[in-house]
Amino acid sequence: MTSETSLPLIPLAVGVVCLLVAVLNRPDRRRLPPGPKGLPILGNIFDAPKEHEWRTFQEWGRIYDSDVVHFQILGTHYMILNSAKATTELFEKRSNLYSDKPEAAMLHLTGWDRNWGLMKYGDFWRAHRKIFHQHFRSNVVSAYHQRTENAVHQLLRLLYAEPECFIEHIHFMTAYNIIGIVYGVDINSEGDPTLAIVEEALDILRNFGNPGVYLVDSFPLLRFIPSWFPGAKFKRDAEAWKPVVDKMYMQPYSDLKTAYEKGVPRPCLGTKMLAELYKDGANFQSEILEQVIINTTGTVNAAASDTSRSVLLVFILAMLLYPEVQLAAQTELDQVIGTDRLPVIEDEESLPYITALVRETLRWRPVLPIGNAHKSSADDEYEGYHIPAGTVIFGNARAILHDDKQFPNPDAFDPNRFLDSNGRLLEHLANTISSAFGFGRRMCPGRYFALDVIWLTAANVLAAFTIEKPFDEMGNVVEPSGEFISGLVSHPAPFKAVFKPRSTIAFAL
Ligand code: HEM
Numbered sequence: 392m393t394s395e396t397s398l399p400l401i402p403l404a405v406g407v408v409c410l411l412v413a414v415l416n417r418p419d420r421r422r423l424p425p426g427p428k429g430l431p432i433l434g435n436i437f438d439a440p441k442e443h444e445w446r447t448f449q450e451w452g453r454i455y456d457s458d459v460v461h462f463q464i465l466g467t468h469y470m471i472l473n474s475a476k477a478t479t480e481l482f483e484k485r486s487n488l489y490s491d492k493p494e495a496a497m498l499h500l501t502g503w504d505r506n507w508g509l510m511k512y513g514d515f516w517r518a519h520r521k522i523f524h525q526h527f528r529s530n531v532v533s534a535y536h537q538r539t540e541n542a543v544h545q546l547l548r549l550l551y552a553e554p555e556c557f558i559e560h561i562h563f564m565t566a567y568n569i570i571g572i573v574y575g576v577d578i579n580s581e582g583d584p585t586l587a588i589v590e591e592a593l594d595i596l597r598n599f600g601n602p603g604v605y606l607v608d609s610f611p612l613l614r615f616i617p618s619w620f621p622g623a624k625f626k627r628d629a630e631a632w633k634p635v636v637d638k639m640y641m642q643p644y645s646d647l648k649t650a651y652e653k654g655v656p657r658p659c660l661g662t663k664m665l666a667e668l669y670k671d672g673a674n675f676q677s678e679i680l681e682q683v684i685i686n687t688t689g690t691v692n693a694a695a696s697d698t699s700r701s702v703l704l705v706f707i708l709a710m711l712l713y714p715e716v717q718l719a720a721q722t723e724l725d726q727v728i729g730t731d732r733l734p735v736i737e738d739e740e741s742l743p744y745i746t747a748l749v750r751e752t753l754r755w756r757p758v759l760p761i762g763n764a765h766k767s768s769a770d771d772e773y774e775g776y777h778i779p780a781g782t783v784i785f786g787n788a789r790a791i792l793h794d795d796k797q798f799p800n801p802d803a804f805d806p807n808r809f810l811d812s813n814g815r816l817l818e819h820l821a822n823t824i825s826s827a828f829g830f831g832r833r834m835c836p837g838r839y840f841a842l843d844v845i846w847l848t849a850a851n852v853l854a855a856f857t858i859e860k861p862f863d864e865m866g867n868v869v870e871p872s873g874e875f876i877s878g879l880v881s882h883p884a885p886f887k888a889v890f891k892p893r894s895t896i897a898f899a900l
Contacts, residue, residue, distance in 0.1 A: 421777035575657030
C-alpha cells in the first residue's frame with residue numbers, strides 16, 4: 392500500500408524508525424487472527440493489495456479458513472471482517488470500541504481533515520453527525536423530493552439530447568441536486584467551476600484515500616521534514632493540493648454566508664445551519680459551530696455525488712447486461728403508472744420491482760466494496776483472537792453481499808431475490824444490504840436521501856428510455872467490460888450505452 396511517490400523516503404525513514412517499528416512489531420504472545428506471514432519490520436507491505444482489495448481479502452478468508460483475517464504493515468495491524476456475523480459482533484454490538492477512524496497525516500496536510508467521515512470518533516465528530524442528522528434523517532428527506540425530481544427531469548432531457556454523454560450527465564445530475572440542496576445555487580452543465588473544484592478535490596483524496604498509502608501516514612513525524620528535503624514529495628504534493636481542498640470547502644460557504652449577511656438568504660439547508668449560527672439575533676454563536684457547518688456542508692457536497700453517481704452507473708451497466716430485468720421493470724412501470732406521466736417518489740410503494748432492483752444494484756456491485764476503515768480504540772478479543780488497540784479494520788461489504796448462503800448465485804443480477812412469489816417486497820431482507828452503507832455508528836447517515844435519488848432516477852430513466860448495447864461500425868455488439876476502477880469509491884470502467892426513447896411524455900418536460 393505504499394505509493395511510488397513516497398518510495399525515495401524509505402531509505403531515510405527506515406533508519407530513523409527501525410527501532411520504533413521493531414518495538415511495535417515485537418512478537419505478541421496472544422493469538423492474532425490468521426493471515427499471510429509477513430517480513431520482519433516491513434510486515435505484509437508486499438502482500439497488501441493495491442486494487443480490488445475485497446477480492447484478495449476474501450481469498451485470504453478462504454485460504455486461512457476464517458471470516459476474520461489479519462495482516463501488518465510497518466507496525467500497524469490491519470484486520471478484515473469477511474462476514475455479517477463478524478461486522479455485527481464488532482461494529483454493531485461493540486460499537487463503543489470500533490467507531491474510531493485511523494489517523495492519516497495526509498488528510499491534515501491537504502485540508503481533507505474537514506471530511507468528518509474520516510474524522511476521529513469523539514465530541515467534534517458527534518457535533519457533525521448531530522447537525523447532519525437534523526437535515527437528512529428518514530422523516531425529513533422528503534423536503535428534497537421536489538429538487539431531486541427537477542434534477543432527474545434535467546437528466547432525462549440531457550439523455551435525450553446527448554445520449555452518448557450519459558456518464559457526464561449522471562455526474563452533473565447528482566452534483567446539481569446536492570449543490571442546490573446544500574448551497575441553494577443551480578450549477579450549469581457546461582464546466583461549472585463549483586462542480587470542477589469538487590472533482591479536483593476528490594481526485595486529490597483518491598491519491599491517499601486508504602490508510603497506509605503514504606509512508607507519512609504510518610510515521611506522522613515525517614510531516615515535520617521540510618518540503619525541499621529529498622524524498623519529501625508527499626509534502627510538496629500536499630502543498631499544491633491544499634488550496635484546491637480549501638476552495639472546495641470555503642468558496643461556496645463564503646458565498647452563502649455573504650448572501651445571508653446581506654439579508655438575501657438562499658432557501659437551502661446551508662442557510663438553515665447559518666440561522667443556528669446567528670440564533671440570538673445577529674450574535675455569532677461560536678467558531679467551533681461555524682467550523683462544523685463548513686465541514687458538514689463541504690463533506691455532503693463531496694460524499695453525496697461521488698457515491699450516488701457510481702451507484703447509478705452500476706444500475707445502467709446492470710440494465711445493459713440483464714435486458715430481461717429491464718423489461719420486467721418497464722412492464723411494472725407501464726402497468727402501474729401508465730405511459731402518460733413520469734414516476735414520482737410517492738409511487739414507490741406501488742412499484743416493488745423497482746425498489747428490489749435498486750436494492751440489487753447496491754448488493755451486486757457495492758461501490759465501497761470494503762467500506763471505510765474503522766479503528767479499534769482498546770485491546771479486545773473476538774472468537775479467541777486478540778485485537779490490539781489501534782487496529783485498522785475493514786468490513787468487506789462485497790464479500791458479505793456475495794455470501795451465497797444469504798444470496799444464492801450471488802454474481803447474478805436478480806431483483807427477484809428481494810421479492811416473494813406474489814411480487815411483494817420481502818421487507819425482512821431490506822437490512823441484509825445495509826453493509827453497502829458501512830457499519831455501526833459510522834454507517835452512512837445520507838442513506839435515506841441517497842436511496843430516494845437512486846430510486847427516482849432508476850424509475851424515470853426506465854420509464855423514458857430503453858437502455859441497449861451499441862453496435863460498432865462493423866455491426867458487432869459492443870459489450871461493456873464490466874470492469875471496475877478501484878478507489879475510495881469504486882466506479883464501473885467507462886462503457887458505452889444507447890438510450891432509446893420510449894416515452895413521449897419525458898420530452899414534453
Ligand atoms: C448510494 C450512495 C451512498 C453509499 C453507497 C454510501 C456509502 C457510505 C459508506 C460505506 C460510508 C462509510 C461508513 C463507515 O465508515 O462504516 C459512508 C459514510 C458517510 N456518508 Fe455515505 N454513501 C452514499 C451516499 C451518501 C450521501 C448522498 C450522503 C450525503 C447526503 C452521504 C454522506 C455520508 C457521510 C457524511 C458519511 C460519514 C459518516 C460518519 O463517519 O459518521 N453518503 N457512506
